[in-house]
Amino acid sequence: MASKSSRLRAIALYKELHRLGRDYPDPSYNFHGKLRRLFEKNRGLKDPEDIEKALKLGEFIRNETLALYSLRKYRHLKRMYSDDPLSDPLRDYRS
Template sequence: MASKATRLRALALYKELHRLGRDYEPSYDFHGKLRRMFEKNRNLADEGEIEKALKMGEYIRNETLALYSLRKYRHLKRMYPSNSTVDPLTDRWP
């Protein structure tokens, strides 16, 4: 049986992933996949297996955050023109 600290860690991870999934594409079914992943691992008893599953969840969290950062960067890049009228050598307007 998992310790109380491990259980609380898993619940916190689930809540954080659920919040991150709000901004995800609806057609991907992020919340459904998240729930199925946690339900599949519900009956794990070995501490090593539980730790491995939590590490996978943390990896998914980090990758999702990276995708959101990339999306923000791409949006900002589209907002500014790539060929501005600033002279790149002097960094001044002509």
């Protein structure tokens, strides 16, 4: 049986991933549906090693999603402040 601490970790991870999924850039990916299916698939795990492995996978997905968002923000800032005239987002309006 899963310990109470691993259950609380799983719930907190699910909530955090669900919040992160709101801003996922590709709506056709169905982030929330895949997240729910993944957690439902692992709901019946009993072995503590398997539970820890599933939680580590969820934490990896969280970290990769956060990295994706950071990269998206970085690219946006680079486009906004770049010296390259071809990447100027306001070039059509300045003419």
